Amino acid sequence: EPKKEIPLKYGATNIGKRQDEAMKRFRDNRLGEFIHWGLYAIPGGEWKGKVYNGAAEWLKSWAQVPASEWLGLMKQWNPVKFDARQWARMAKEMGVKYVKITTKHHEGFCLWPSRYSEYTVAQTPFKKDILGELVKAYNDEGIDVHFYFSVMDWSHPDYRYEISSKEDSVAFSRFLTFTDNQLKELATRYPTVKDFWFDGTWDASIKKNGWWTAHVEQMLKNLVPGATVNSRLRADDYGKRHFDSNGCLMGDYESGYERRLPDPLEDLQVTKWDWEACMTLPENQWGYHKDWSLSYVKTPVEVIDRIVHAVSMGGNMVVNFGPQADGDFRSEEKELAVALGKWMKKYGECIYGCGYAGWDKRDWGYYTRKGQEIYMVVFNCPYSGFLDVKVPKGTKIEKAALPDGQELKVVETTRNEYNVAMPSQNPGEPFIIKLQIKETS
Numbered sequence: 029e030p031k032k033e034i035p036l037k038y039g040a041t042n043i044g045k046r047q048d049e050a051m052k053r054f055r056d057n058r059l060g061e062f063i064h065w066g067l068y069a070i071p072g073g074e075w076k077g078k079v080y081n082g083a084a085e086w087l088k089s090w091a092q093v094p095a096s097e098w099l100g101l102m103k104q105w106n107p108v109k110f111d112a113r114q115w116a117r118m119a120k121e122m123g124v125k126y127v128k129i130t131t132k133h134h135e136g137f138c139l140w141p142s143r144y145s146e147y148t149v150a151q152t153p154f155k156k157d158i159l160g161e162l163v164k165a166y167n168d169e170g171i172d173v174h175f176y177f178s179v180m181d182w183s184h185p186d187y188r189y190e191i192s193s194k195e196d197s198v199a200f201s202r203f204l205t206f207t208d209n210q211l212k213e214l215a216t217r218y219p220t221v222k223d224f225w226f227d228g229t230w231d232a233s234i235k236k237n238g239w240w241t242a243h244v245e246q247m248l249k250n251l252v253p254g255a256t257v258n259s260r261l262r263a264d265d266y267g268k269r270h271f272d273s274n275g276c277l278m279g280d281y282e283s284g285y286e287r288r289l290p291d292p293l294e295d296l297q298v299t300k301w302d303w304e305a306c307m308t309l310p311e312n313q314w315g316y317h318k319d320w321s322l323s324y325v326k327t328p329v330e331v332i333d334r335i336v337h338a339v340s341m342g343g344n345m346v347v348n349f350g351p352q353a354d355g356d357f358r359s360e361e362k363e364l365a366v367a368l369g370k371w372m373k374k375y376g377e378c379i380y381g382c383g384y385a386g387w388d389k390r391d392w393g394y395y396t397r398k399g400q401e402i403y404m405v406v407f408n409c410p411y412s413g414f415l416d417v418k419v420p421k422g423t424k425i426e427k428a429a430l431p432d433g434q435e436l437k438v439v440e441t442t443r444n445e446y447n448v449a450m451p452s453q454n455p456g457e458p459f460i461i462k463l464q465i466k467e468t469s
């Protein structure tokens with residue numbers, strides 16, 4: 029018996045995946061770089077001699093620093109080593125096709141000279157429009173720019189966590205107008221922006237104003253043709269977030285996989301919509317933290333595993349970087365970027381433009397697919413010397429080969445099951461095997 033549709037004014041705007049060029053580009057890009065950069069890079073997790081374990085971009089909150097004192101850090105914003113072209117080159121070398129930049133994080137400091145705030149790069153010793161330089165430099169490298177934007181703003185006196193009085197609702201409506209103005213400003217100053225990734229939208233005040241999240245989505249799409257927005261922006265008429273009261277995804281892609289991924293066997297529902305995950309290298313540090321010994325830091329192979337995992341389930345992956353206050357990157361991040369770039373150059377064909385293959389996952393790794401091309405991405409080498417493959421009914425494997433063309437022996441072991449031989453020489457790193465297939469039914 030079909031469930032009754034709940035009538036919604038501010039629910040999902042599209043049903044099913046968007047199939048226009050801009051969305052296809054978003055999807056085909058698959059690998060992105062996240063940049064978290066703001067005043068929090070200056071203290072780097074330490075306030076008045078105490079180092080806090082929590083996320084460095086939340087230090088203001090951990091150390092209970094009043095906004096006026098926190099924003100005083102602006103006097104020290106002078107990233108003399110900042111070189112936008114260098115950042116963009118590093119990203120290009122790394123193999124990312126897009127970058128997501130924090131235009132404004134929770135602290136309220138704007139990386140662009142906003143007319144609507146006193147707390148911007150223009151009011152610092154450095155003065156320069158950091159965002160403008162980054163947009164230009166990344167675009168010059170052919171890299172798409174996405175804007176991260178926190179609605180919650182700790183610098184603004186009109187922000188409210190909840191609305192419990194007339195005064196609150198008046199202040200909060202001023203705040204929403206301020207936010208509209210900043211977003212219009214971003215969309216018109218930087219018209220090549222491709223995407224807005226909203227954050228800081230979880231408070232009761234915003235859930236109560238679902239209409240506003242629908243309005244922002246429309247406003248940005250009118251200003252920037254083809255623009256994409258994440259589900260985290262959205263709440264419906266009843267304050268339901270990400271998915272509306274009828275279970276339909278709001279925004280263009282789901283953005284709830286943060287430092288975690290869907291289970292490859294249990295969570296296949298994610299292949300029905302577009303989604304993008306993001307990850308940190310330490311356990312939970314987005315902004316620069318001076319002490320990375322406080323948590324485990326992922327190795328390049330673990331990062332690659334997460335990228336392939338996401339793509340194998342039809343998602344994108346964004347790998348985070350938290351540049352230093354001087355405008356340079358820490359050595360750990362530079363090294364990761366080089367390692368990732370090396371791998372992407374060799375094996376990136378199993379990432380770009382690829383998606384869910386629809387084949388049963390095996391223990392050696394993941395499948396990705398681009399048209400008729402199936403990629404086996406191998407992370408675990410079995411002692412048997414064979415990689416087991418179970419094909420969907422009506423599919424035959426005609427050939428298996430390494431990227432250099434070297435063929436691997438394929439044996440049909442039973443109906444719809446094959447063994448693909450491991451390469452005679454162990455590649456010593458995650459590698460790919462391309463399958464040529466024939467589908468009869």
Ligand code: JFZ
Nearest residue numbers: 083085086227228283284286306314
């Ligand atoms: C948010 C921010 O608070 C954080 O500083 C960082 O910018 C990150 C990318 O986004 O943190 C979140 C937001 C959402 C979830 C978890 C952490 N979530 O949906 O699970």
